[in-house]
Amino acid sequence: MTPTLKISQLTKTYAGFKALDAVSLTVEPGSRVALLGHNGAGKSTMMKIVLGLIPFDSGSVTVCGAAPGSAAARAQVAYLPENAAFHPALTGEEQIAYFLSLRGEDPKRARDLLDRVGLHAAARRRIGTYSKGMRQRVGLAQALIGKPRLLVLDEPTSGLDPVSRRDFYALLDGLASEGAAVLLSSHALTEVEARTDRIVILSQGHMVATGTLGDLRRTAALPVTMHVTARNGYASEIAEALPGAIRVGADLRLSCAQENKLGILARVADLGEKVADIEVVPPSLEDIYSHFSRRDGQ
Numbered sequence: 001m002t003p004t005l006k007i008s009q010l011t012k013t014y015a016g017f018k019a020l021d022a023v024s025l026t027v028e029p030g031s032r033v034a035l036l037g038h039n040g041a042g043k044s045t046m047m048k049i050v051l052g053l054i055p056f057d058s059g060s061v062t063v064c065g066a067a068p069g070s071a072a073a074r075a076q077v078a079y080l081p082e083n084a085a086f087h088p089a090l091t092g093e094e095q096i097a098y099f100l101s102l103r104g105e106d107p108k109r110a111r112d113l114l115d116r117v118g119l120h121a122a123a124r125r126r127i128g129t130y131s132k133g134m135r136q137r138v139g140l141a142q143a144l145i146g147k148p149r150l151l152v153l154d155e156p157t158s159g160l161d162p163v164s165r166r167d168f169y170a171l172l173d174g175l176a177s178e179g180a181a182v183l184l185s186s187h188a189l190t191e192v193e194a195r196t197d198r199i200v201i202l203s204q205g206h207m208v209a210t211g212t213l214g215d216l217r218r219t220a221a222l223p224v225t226m227h228v229t230a231r232n233g234y235a236s237e238i239a240e241a242l243p244g245a246i247r248v249g250a251d252l253r254l255s256c257a258q259e260n261k262l263g264i265l266a267r268v269a270d271l272g273e274k275v276a277d278i279e280v281v282p283p284s285l286e287d288i289y290s291h292f293s294r295r296d297g298q
C-alpha cells in the first residue's frame with residue numbers, strides 16, 4: 001500500500017539553525033498520528049513542509065506519492081490551523097459554499113459538509129454567533145472539501161471544552177475509518193493518548209520517540225506505581241512486607257521497575273484479607289513525554 005505521507009531524513013535549517021534534523025516518518029492511509037513536542041520542537045516546520053509552504057534542505061517528502069505543494073499533492077491534502085478564522089457576518093453555509101465554489105465544486109454541497117461535522121442546526125446562523133468549537137467544525141468542514149487523503153491539523157482542539165474535544169475526535173475517527181490519514185499536533189497529551197494510533201515525539205528538531213503508547217512505554221521502561229489500601233489495623237504489617245513503600249494512614253504507595261511488578265503483586269496477594277484494595281498505575285503519557293524530552297537535554 002502506498003503510504004499517504006512519507007518523510008525520509010528530512011532536514012531543515014533557518015539561517016544555520018537546524019529546526020528539523022534527519023526526521024523520518026511514514027503515515028499510512030487511515031492512521032492517526034500525533035506530533036508532540038515542546039514549543040520550538042519543529043512541529044509547525046514539519047507541517048509547513050508537508051503542505052509545501054516552505055522548502056527544505058535535504059531528505060525527501062512525498063504526499064500521496066507527489067512532491068509537497070505540487071498540484072497533485074495539494075488536491076489530496078487539507079490543513080486546519082489552530083485558530084480557524086472566518087468572516088463573522090457570513091453563515092456557516094455561505095462560508096462553505098464560497099470555499100466549494102473556489103475549489104470548482106458544487107456550492108450546494110455545503111449543507112452536506114456541515115451536517116457531517118454536526119452543524120446542521122446552525123448552518124444558517126452567522127459565524128459571529130458560533131462558539132470556538134463550532135468555528136473549528138466549520139474549519140473541519142472546509143478541510144473536508146475534495147475528500148482529502150491527508151488531514152494536517154495544527155492543535156485542532158486547543159481551547160475546546162472536553163465535550164467538544166471528544167466530538168471532534170469522534171469526527172476524526174470516522175474520517176480515518178474511511179481511509180483518510182491524520183497528522184495532528186497537540187499539547188493535550190491525555191486526549192492524544194486515547195484517540196490516536198501513533199505518537200511521534202520531536203525535541204529540538206530530532207525525532208526522539210515514535211510508536212504506539214505501548215511501544216513508548218516499553219522503551220521508556222519507567223517505574224510503575226502501586227497504591228495498596230490496608231484493611232483496618234493492618235497497615236504496619238503490610239508496610240513491613242513491602243519494603244520501600246511510603247505509608248500515609250491506611251494507604252501505601254510503592255514505585256517499582258516493570259520487571260518487578262509481578263513479584264510485588266504476588267507478595268500483596270499473599271497478604272490476603274489484610275489488603276482492602278490495590279491499584280496499579282502505569283506511567284502516563286505525560287511521564288513518557290517528559291522522559292524522552294529530558295533525555296534530549298531539555
Ligand SMILES: Nc1ncnc2c1ncn2[C@@H]1O[C@H](COP(=O)(O)OP(=O)(O)OP(=O)(O)O)[C@@H](O)[C@H]1O
Pocket residue numbers: 014015017019037038039040041042043044045046
Ligand atoms: N521563519 C523562521 N526563521 C527562523 N527560525 C525559525 C523560523 N520558523 C521557525 N523557526 C525556529 O525553528 C524552530 C522550530 O520552530 P517550529 O515553529 O517548527 O516549532 P513548533 O514545534 O511548531 O513550536 P510551537 O509548539 O511553539 O508552535 C524554533 O526554534 C523556531 O524559533
